[in-house]
Amino acid sequence: MTAARIDGKAVAAALRGDVADAAAVFTDRTGRAPGLATVLVGEDPASAVYVRSKGKATGEAGMASFSHTLPDTISEAELLALVDQLNADDRVDGILVQLPLPAHIDANRVIAAIDPAKDVDGFHPVNAGRLATGLDGLVPCTPLGCLHLLKQQLGSLAGKDAVVIGRSNIVGKPMAMLLIGESATVTVAHSRTRDLPDVVRRADIVVAAVGRPEMIRGSWIKPGATVIDVGINRVPAAEEGKTRLVGDVAYDEAAEVASAITPVPGGVGPMTIAMLLRNTVVAAHRRAGLPDPEGL
Ligand SMILES: NC(=O)C1=CN([C@@H]2O[C@H](COP(=O)(O)OP(=O)(O)OC[C@H]3O[C@@H](n4cnc5c(N)ncnc54)[C@H](OP(=O)(O)O)[C@@H]3O)[C@@H](O)[C@H]2O)C=CC1
Ligand SMILES: Nc1nc(=O)c2c([nH]1)NC[C@@H]1CN(c3ccc(C(=O)N[C@@H](CCC(=O)O)C(=O)O)cc3)C=[N+]21
Numbered sequence: 001m002t003a004a005r006i007d008g009k010a011v012a013a014a015l016r017g018d019v020a021d022a023a024a025v026f027t028d029r030t031g032r033a034p035g036l037a038t039v040l041v042g043e044d045p046a047s048a049v050y051v052r053s054k055g056k057a058t059g060e061a062g063m064a065s066f067s068h069t070l071p072d073t074i075s076e077a078e079l080l081a082l083v084d085q086l087n088a089d090d091r092v093d094g095i096l097v098q099l100p101l102p103a104h105i106d107a108n109r110v111i112a113a114i115d116p117a118k119d120v121d122g123f124h125p126v127n128a129g130r131l132a133t134g135l136d137g138l139v140p141c142t143p144l145g146c147l148h149l150l151k152q153q154l155g156s157l158a159g160k161d162a163v164v165i166g167r168s169n170i171v172g173k174p175m176a177m178l179l180i181g182e183s184a185t186v187t188v189a190h191s192r193t194r195d196l197p198d199v200v201r202r203a204d205i206v207v208a209a210v211g212r213p214e215m216i217r218g219s220w221i222k223p224g225a226t227v228i229d230v231g232i233n234r235v236p237a238a239e240e241g242k243t244r245l246v247g248d249v250a251y252d253e254a255a256e257v258a259s260a261i262t263p264v265p266g267g268v269g270p271m272t273i274a275m276l277l278r279n280t281v282v283a284a285h286r287r288a289g290l291p292d293p294e295g296l
Pocket of ligand 1: 209
């Protein structure tokens, strides 16, 4: 079997179109565009690329973008003061503080300082708790993007065996919560899991969020499974001095066994950005006391 390639880039483009429509309606009704503030601490070039592409995508979706780049010498208190200022700024509907933060700043404290109503990353404990208890809140963008691709590919997930590899607060844990919410039977694997290949072999749905280039091999995949590869790993390219992106799954091998698989790049990454815009326009509606935009 050769797996279908799940085109996250195309799905994300469609979603961004719907988000732009909702943003235009919001702007008409309220006299202001939905606003997203991004905060980048330090000069990490990869993070700078994410923040830039998020800024560009916001503009294209008809939203206002407020981007703050701070030196990595900034103190925790100064960063918390900026978060407070953004919490109080009525033009700002969404706040994204790029992670990781420098070691001298307590990321949990910064996340907890964000107004949960503006927490478009869905990382605040209030939003994590809402997700875990089945209440409406803001859901982390990457897992939400993965779920969108899975539902588009499979329809109902009820009764499917799903294995999530990785248990981070950003990806693995919220992914597991969303899959439970869809009535899948969910296993969460991590670095202490025994016989990971065997665990993965049981899965109709594999979500890989490990951060290890091509760790998951084709021989681990159950024939016909659907594979979502969250990993973004930069590895040396054939050409001297160049790099390329690969996922956590050995794509070519897995594509011979799976029924559908996301590529890297062009899979989950673009969906994350589309869902960030979606969460921002949803947060804007809720903050303005308007009903959620339909179909998002
Ligand atoms: N496409 C996108 O939009 C996004 C992509 N990413 C990418 O996804 C990947 C994961 O990100 P993130 O969740 O933040 O990473 P973390 O490093 O926070 O978590 C990695 C998880 O993988 C587990 N793990 C590590 N080694 C193994 C192993 N050998 N076997 C099984 N499990 C293992 C860890 O287990 P333990 O808990 O036991 O340490 C941990 O739970 C990265 O490549 C990241 O770049 C992240 C966010 C968005
Ligand atoms: N507070 C916070 N929220 C995040 O959501 C967050 C974060 N911090 N820190 C870093 C990770 C990583 N992340 C990605 C988003 C999009 C792509 C993406 O669009 N990738 C493209 C390729 C981009 C390229 O070529 O460089 C793709 O996969 O096709 C990748 C990675 C969000 N993260």
